[in-house]
Amino acid sequence: MRIACDRHRQLMISFAPIVLLVSAINLLGVFASNAGSYLKSGDESFSNREYFAAIRHYTSFIEIDPDASIGYSKRAAAYIQQKRYKDALRDLDKLVDIDPSYVNGYLQRSQVLRQTCELDEAESVVSKALGMKPGHAGAKKELSMVTQAKDALKQVESSYENNDFTKAEEHLEVLLSLSPDCSKARFLRARILLKKKDYAGVVGETGFILKENEDDLDALLLRGQAYYYLSDFDVATRHYQKGLRLDPEHSSLKKEYFKLKNLLKKTKNAEDLFEKGKFRKAVEQYNEALSLDPEHEAQNFVLYLGLCKTLVKLGRGKEALPACSSALKIDGEHAEALLQSGEAKILVEDWEGAMSDFKTSFHKSQSQSAREGLHRAEKGLKLSKRRNWYEILGVETTASASDIKRAYKKLALQWHPDKNVDNKEEAERKFQDIAAAYEVLGDEDKRTRYDRGEDEEPQMGGPGFNPFGGGGGGSGSGFTFTFEGGFPGGGGFGFNF
Template identity: 30%
Template sequence: MCVAKLTKQLSWNKTINMGKFSTMSRFPKQHISEKFLAEQKKETGNQLYKAEKYQQAVTYYSEAIDLCPETASYYGNRAACYMMLHQYRDALEDVRKSVSLDDTFVKGYARMAKCALALGDVATAENAIAKVKELEPLNASILVEANKLDSVKRFEEEGHKAYAKQDYRKVVFCMKKALEDAPYCTRYKLRKAECWAFLGKYQEAQEIANDILHVDKQNADAVYVRGMCLYYQDNVEHAFSHFQHVLRLAPDHKKAKDIYKRAKALKQKKEEGNDAFKAVRFQEAYKLYSEALSIDPHNDAVNAKLYFNRATVSAKLGRLNESITDCTSALKLDETYMKALLRRAKCHMDLENFEEAVHDYEVVVKMDKSRENKRLLQDAKFCLKKSKRKDYYKILGIDRNASTDEIKKAYRKRALVHHPDRHASASDGEKKEQEKKFKELGEAYGILSDPKKRARYDSGQDLEESDGLGGDIDPNSVFQAFFAEPGGGGAHFNFGSSFPGGFAFQFG
């Protein structure tokens, strides 16, 4: 573009002071023309900068640099535009160039401090701040950046310590605080994303990694974080491809190497455990699942399945309490794991922990209202109701399949032991205990010796609500009736005893 044409285009700058170029008379005419054009470009850029048209201003500053590449202020001005456009890496490159051309360029060092701080480049920010203080000891504006830098350094150090202790929530907090003053620090963002992955916040972690990869497709750490999320969500094959890609981008990436190694070991050990289980080698399967659980404590998705698999093995081996413990561990890692809930509920049923079983089945039904799940809950509630009744078979000390004769023999033996008259000289507390047992024996015999009552009792019906069949039973009446039967025994009764029921018992 010729000087005349440029001057015409920039009518507002026609009166530019040419005196500033008088010192250039010793330079060739071509150089004077280039400097004049460069200054025109800079002035146009300045006007655009003031009008907040930063991208257009960059174009003019770039043209000025092309004309006079050794002028520090042009790089400084373009850096200011890049900063307004949040292109801090480009800005940092420009200010580095500006201070290399003029090591007394205070604005260049001040802008370097701002750019380095925004990018989380602590060392560069420190050096730039120190240089400003050296060149202009009374420069007050740099104190703002110095305070921000101190804050960033503090949170970075605290985050580093928390990471070493695997306190990932604190790391996330520290990185958030550091990013308030270093908002374009990729390193802080990825450290936060990595810790989100450790904490199971996979969507948050992936969003950060994806944003970084959108700008920098070759960022190995961002690819690593995406691989972590896939691995921890049990998408192993896709995770493997990500870790392999990381190692192609950065062959010495230690974290990628370590997690890739763990992922392969975990996959292999889990498959070996599954093979042993299918081959009915339960002890071996239990051992292999236990070994797999020690490989990676952060992989909740896989570890939940491993705990469930080991719980299944324990149930097969009859170790129901161990099975319950492993199911509980699986549910801590994945509270929606229905198979673990069903397995734990079944173990509770087998152990007659009916209240716990009902609770688990209720959770299952909320998750899946299938007919089968509703039936399981109904059965558990029925068993719970039955369990709260007195166990008359246990009171008599007989099996549930006991015959009528076995019921009579059991009653005779225990009634004679617990009859209150036999404990007339005992303490008040002992008397009450024997009276209670004697009454329960009468209830048990009264129910189990009657075929209809026994059938209703066995079916779980509430006897007190079934035509009065389970109403209050007088233990003395049962006792008298029993021993009045042929072959009932050699007992003799004298009424008038102080024992409730009004008879005295004498052993023959």
């Protein structure tokens, strides 16, 4: 019995290597079967555009067979569909390491590099593929596309430097058709759009860049500038601050950030001073704010309008007009800007211009202020067309009754026809105007009605108003006026005050 057991043990030992070999063969068969199923599953997911699942299956295949180039090639294709170009390039590098003679591996690698605008490297890679197979049609086509992309990029940069943005955009379209994921092209497009003041377009372009790399400083700068010019100052500030947290010494970010802060500070100071009635100081702050960024149309409209309103408050119509005009140049349909322009024109007695502004403002806003302004402008126009009795007597509209009487006496003496025998016709005309002016302004009721804008004409033929109506003595001029103390130099006339 003991001998039989020993023989059985010896027999088992002698068969052990065979058993292990069979087990290994069976296990390899299982692995091969599993690898094939992973590859098949990955292909099915890829064809269904389920790229995450495809990558998972191809990764399982690679783990089973890390030396099979096909796994890296297929996974790279799935990465490309997800725009995970760095991952794709790593797989393609591994692929050509495994099989340095695999031309399509180099070709795939060049295509990825061209997509992302790594054009010099793409040219080097595809040239290597052509060196291996000079007649390879796919490699020749790829080299042509890389060459076209390089030329388009050069033309874009040259046109941009020459400020020919239309030409630059044309070349950009060519470049992006060859390299659709070229971040350099997107940067150039964003800069062109910023120059063309298409700020919403800049936001869109830089959004694509920041999706790929949320810490891209150039994209944060450009996007911040776009929001700044859109007057979305809070969002602009957040972009600048994020960039400065990543690089506190970034000169362009620092410059834009502090320019924004200064602009907001000056604007707020000006508005606060206006509200407090400190108009002269407000004018200084508005002008300082306007000097900070002449290109910022949206903010400068606010500043020009504020400056216009402030100067109108100060009664400085001539200075207000350029500010109002600058605001309207930016937005010619703005009701408040039109209203303030009308007020400035009233101050300089441009009645018809004021009426036009008030009418347009009222049409857009139906505001009571515009309606009242229109009535004042219409009244001013009417008054401007009647005779200005104050001007004829050379007195201010605020002159007292005694000032008016004194001016009348002086002018009546100066222009009496008997004292102006050499220019009697002019003297008679002026003397009549002086008498007419005094008839209105020397009478309190008539003057009040005249100041209200009512038609108040002298009663032609009234006492002392039409002194050339015949009769009288002295020089035969028909005057019967007597000044207190007589008229120096004689003359048979007199009139009493």
